[in-house]
Amino acid sequence: MTSDSPIWRRLQPIVTIALVAVLIGIPLWLVVVTAGKSQGEAIQPDLTLPTRWQLWANLHQVWTEGQVPSAFFGSLIIVVPTVAGVLILGSMAAWVLARRASRATAVLYALGISGIILPPAVITVVLLLRQLGLAGTVIGMIGVYMGIYLSTVIFFVTGFVRTIPEALEEAAQIDGASPFGVFRRIVLPLLRPVLATATILICLYVWNDVFYAFFVVGGRVDTLPLNLFRVASAGLYLNNWHLIFAYVILMSLPLIAVFAVAQRRIISGITGGAVK
Amino acid sequence: MWFLAPAYAILLLFFFVPTAFNFIYAFTDWSSFKAAINPVGLDNFTQLASDGTLFRALRITVVYAVLVAIFQNVFGFGLAVLLERDTLVNRIARTFFLIPVLMSALAVGYIFQALLKPSGAVDQLFGIHYAWLADTHWTIVVVALIHAWKWMGLSMLIYLAGLKTIPEDITEAARIDGASRWRTFWRIRVPLLAPAVTFNVATALLGSMNGFDIVQATTGGGPARTTEILNIFIYRTFGQGLFAQATTMSLVLFLLVALMAFPVIYVLRKREAIL
Numbered sequence: 114m115t116s117d118s119p120i121w122r123r124l125q126p127i128v129t130i131a132l133v134a135v136l137i138g139i140p141l142w143l144v145v146v147t148a149g150k151s152q153g154e155a156i157q158p159d160l161t162l163p164t165r166w167q168l169w170a171n172l173h174q175v176w177t178e179g180q181v182p183s184a185f186f187g188s189l190i191i192v193v194p195t196v197a198g199v200l201i202l203g204s205m206a207a208w209v210l211a212r213r214a215s216r217a218t219a220v221l222y223a224l225g226i227s228g229i230i231l232p233p234a235v236i237t238v239v240l241l242l243r244q245l246g247l248a249g250t251v252i253g254m255i256g257v258y259m260g261i262y263l264s265t266v267i268f269f270v271t272g273f274v275r276t277i278p279e280a281l282e283e284a285a286q287i288d289g290a291s292p293f294g295v296f297r298r299i300v301l302p303l304l305r306p307v308l309a310t311a312t313i314l315i316c317l318y319v320w321n322d323v324f325y326a327f328f329v330v331g332g333r334v335d336t337l338p339l340n341l342f343r344v345a346s347a348g349l350y351l352n353n354w355h356l357i358f359a360y361v362i363l364m365s366l367p368l369i370a371v372f373a374v375a376q377r378r379i380i381s382g383i384t385g386g387a388v389k
Numbered sequence: 390m391w392f393l394a395p396a397y398a399i400l401l402l403f404f405f406v407p408t409a410f411n412f413i414y415a416f417t418d419w420s421s422f423k424a425a426i427n428p429v430g431l432d433n434f435t436q437l438a439s440d441g442t443l444f445r446a447l448r449i450t451v452v453y454a455v456l457v458a459i460f461q462n463v464f465g466f467g468l469a470v471l472l473e474r475d476t477l478v479n480r481i482a483r484t485f486f487l488i489p490v491l492m493s494a495l496a497v498g499y500i501f502q503a504l505l506k507p508s509g510a511v512d513q514l515f516g517i518h519y520a521w522l523a524d525t526h527w528t529i530v531v532v533a534l535i536h537a538w539k540w541m542g543l544s545m546l547i548y549l550a551g552l553k554t555i556p557e558d559i560t561e562a563a564r565i566d567g568a569s570r571w572r573t574f575w576r577i578r579v580p581l582l583a584p585a586v587t588f589n590v591a592t593a594l595l596g597s598m599n600g601f602d603i604v605q606a607t608t609g610g611g612p613a614r615t616t617e618i619l620n621i622f623i624y625r626t627f628g629q630g631l632f633a634q635a636t637t638m639s640l641v642l643f644l645l646v647a648l649m650a651f652p653v654i655y656v657l658r659k660r661e662a663i664l
């Protein structure tokens with residue numbers, strides 16, 4: 114507000130800092146100090162400092178026992194093709210849907226974006242994958258994620274394509290470019306901002322997903338959230354809070370690093386599509 | 390036209406066909422104990438309805454979704470108003486409130502499970518002894534608060550973006566007409582946020598109806614199954630090999646979301662149109 118009272122202007126930063134400290138600071142503090150404790154100290158997790166920091170040793174133990182490298186690799190080979198696939202196929206479809214105004218495309222568009230709202234049929238998709246011989250495979254998982262998140266891409270990109278003028282594409286067409294050439298040379302570069310948004314959102318969902326991964330590849334392929342789930346649910350690790358939180362730190366670091374680098378773009382990206 | 394084909398082939402295979410299967414296998418006795426799958430009509434529904442599971446899971450899911458939608462929007466809106474001015478402190482604070490959005494929901498669940506243990510960190514701060522996650526009445530509210538905590542940063546961002554789109558001269562005009570600051574805020578700026586409200590309420594409702602990780606990591610559906618939302622039920626029965634029951638609940642979730650989504654979006658859109 115432009116005309117806040119002077120008292121509030123003074124108070125606001127203090128209130129803000131206090132809120133951040135309590136709401137965000139305490140939970141994060143708990144993660145860090147607990148991840149730095151020995152098992153005995155971490156059994157009853159609290160906010161006290163560890164008597165002796167052994168964060169590095171705990172991270173190392175989780176790294177080897179929690180199979181972090183293989184889980185990291187598993188997450189990566191699922192996330193990268195999924196995101197690349199939904200972006201390319203989704204924007205191809207969205208381009209056509211935005212440019213052809215007919216009853217058929219309207220129906221296809223409605224069907225295409227229905228997945229944003231409707232929950233995927235998680236049990237029967239497992240059955241289907243078994244019938245296709247893809248159960249428990251990386252390809253099956255990628256297919257399921259693509260089926261879930263294509264609608265998000267179609268929704269964002271179709272809206273975006275409608276705002277860019279058609280003249281460029283027509284000019285390229287007259288110059289003799291094939292439809293594929295027009296798409297790759299003209300349309301795709303223009304879509305960069307909206308594709309950045311979609312990349313961020315879908316990376317976030319897929320990287321952190323445990324529910325669908327559990328049904329589709331649980332026990333067959335390791336991903337970071339699945340391993341955390343297993344580590345934390347296993348009786349073996351019960352009360353091993355120091356290891357659980359060491360794992361949480363390792364797992365969150367890649368996303369936090371990406372966020373730190375691309376913060377501005379992420380913020381404008383997330384908000385760009387929501388409020389028109 | 391063949392630009393559409395690959396995307397729609399994948400949607401058909403991995404989204405629409407499983408959804409169609411839902412409508413078939415919910416009416417069979419498919420399980421891990423039998424080789425054959427036979428149609429059984431409405432048996433799964435009548436069984437789930439007769440032992441109360443169906444309506445209980447439905448009620449819990451709806452209560453949870455509504456609570457999350459309320460908390461997440463109140464927190465997000467409060468934060469957006471608090472952090473609206475572009476100062477250094479506010480920019481840093483916004484970044485901090487986005488950290489939970491980036492974290493895995495599972496990790497968030499474990500953090501709060503640790504914080505809220507009886508005589509854990511939160512109890513020590515308040516000097517009380519309370520089992521936050523083992524109260525058959527109030528735990529669902531606690532879990533909904535945790536869910537809202539994770540996502541409030543996203544709602545905040547969207548409200549901030551909404552506040553930015555309101556032109557300064559509108560509030561200026563209201564002020565000149567003699568409206569108090571309080572009145573300008575509630576009568577002019579809040580109604581103009583309607584699109585942001587629509588988006589936030591709809592995503593919070595749908596996201597929490599489809600929730601799993603946070604509930605699983607904090608309570609696992611307990612105590613006494615009072616926080617067992619539909620996806621927890623699906624996960625549990627699938628683990629027991631009762632595939633038909635899990636499919637039935639999956640179908641119920643699908644119908645619930647479909648039935649709730651359209652009226653919710655319609656009502657919110659209509660309010661926008663009036664304003």
